[in-house]
Amino acid sequence: MAEPLLEVRDLVKHYPLTQGILFRRQIGAVRAVDGVSFGLAPGETLGIVGESGCGKSTVAKLLVHLERPTSGAIRYKGEDITKLSGRALKAVRRNIQMVFQDPYTSLNPRMTVGDIIGEPYEIHPEVAPKGDRRRRVQELLDVVGLNPEYINRYPHQFSGGQRQRIGIARGLALNPEVIVADEPVSALDVSVQAQVINLMERLQKEFNLSYVFIAHDLSIVRHISDRVGVMYLGRLAEIGTDTQIYDHPTHPYTQALLSAVPLPDPSAREHRDRIILAGDVPSPAHPPSGCRFRTRCWKARERCAEEVPPLTVPEAFRTAAGPAAHPSACHFAEERKIVSAGSGAEKGR
Numbered sequence: 001m002a003e004p005l006l007e008v009r010d011l012v013k014h015y016p017l018t019q020g021i022l023f024r025r026q027i028g029a030v031r032a033v034d035g036v037s038f039g040l041a042p043g044e045t046l047g048i049v050g051e052s053g054c055g056k057s058t059v060a061k062l063l064v065h066l067e068r069p070t071s072g073a074i075r076y077k078g079e080d081i082t083k084l085s086g087r088a089l090k091a092v093r094r095n096i097q098m099v100f101q102d103p104y105t106s107l108n109p110r111m112t113v114g115d116i117i118g119e120p121y122e123i124h125p126e127v128a129p130k131g132d133r134r135r136r137v138q139e140l141l142d143v144v145g146l147n148p149e150y151i152n153r154y155p156h157q158f159s160g161g162q163r164q165r166i167g168i169a170r171g172l173a174l175n176p177e178v179i180v181a182d183e184p185v186s187a188l189d190v191s192v193q194a195q196v197i198n199l200m201e202r203l204q205k206e207f208n209l210s211y212v213f214i215a216h217d218l219s220i221v222r223h224i225s226d227r228v229g230v231m232y233l234g235r236l237a238e239i240g241t242d243t244q245i246y247d248h249p250t251h252p253y254t255q256a257l258l259s260a261v262p263l264p265d266p267s268a269r270e271h272r273d274r275i276i277l278a279g280d281v282p283s284p285a286h287p288p289s290g291c292r293f294r295t296r297c298w299k300a301r302e303r304c305a306e307e308v309p310p311l312t313v314p315e316a317f318r319t320a321a322g323p324a325a326h327p328s329a330c331h332f333a334e335e336r337k338i339v340s341a342g343s344g345a346e347k348g349r
């Protein structure tokens, strides 16, 4: 990987868990994000995937400074932005913008599209002088494939896909270098999802953007991602190139997620073992000791309850490390073979 544009180190976000209304006592913490590290190279797309509640949106909010981390660093061009404030922070925030999940609720229904897309200029007037804003907003509408004449319309006059285009135009308003897109197509019809993803790919080339693209499903990010990180209960289970993750997954959780992805080819479907995970995701307020995935894992042994598996390149694959490094947070990542039904999970067809 080239010199990272963005580098996240041991990022932690705990939300206090309180009890009582009058005298709120802290009785614990929700470990929404609990030690996440990754890099993002210029022009790269990193997909982040995991089930609902695993901490994806919290990572997104930390990256764009909507939340402050409990600990850890977020380095942008080498500088830890979690330590910044005032003018320096404002300058950095301009370069890292967010596109939100739900275009139905993230756009203010009482604002015109022009005001929504141009709103970032109120905070950063230096990017576009007042007299120039209308023209810029119209340009942005054009760039995302909407008619510039729609500038005075309201969000309810648009379809879901069009609304997400408005959200993307707003994300582009300040000419950012990084876009953090939190499930940008999850709320859209399947037929529209590809259009929005294609648009994002085109914009990436046109404006040399880097993306953190969040989804809850591995199949959505495959096409757009250079690398993919799989999250489970506040941590990364595995991270690697698309080939590494989709063709040679080493973490049992990734293997299970992939076994649930629909395959277009019926003969491939027939030869595949479906891994059905037992039980539910444990609460992030009380994660299991050691490996968080162990309570649902068919490979789990004693060691998994005792030692937290670090996100490292498995010993046996270390010679092949370097740029092709493919870290996996599993004590038994080297065992390629999927062991059949054991303690945690069932294997079936």
Ligand code: ADP
Pocket: 015, 016, 030, 031, 032, 050, 051, 052, 053, 054, 055, 056, 057, 058, 059, 284
């Ligand atoms: P995801 O986007 O992967 O679905 P989130 O990052 O939204 O997950 O949430 C991760 C965990 O943190 C969840 O258990 C969620 O309930 C909890 N959480 C998120 N935001 C807050 C908050 N502001 N206060 C308390 N708990 C939160």
Ligand code: MG
Pocket: 056, 057, 058, 182
């Ligand atoms: Mg989310």
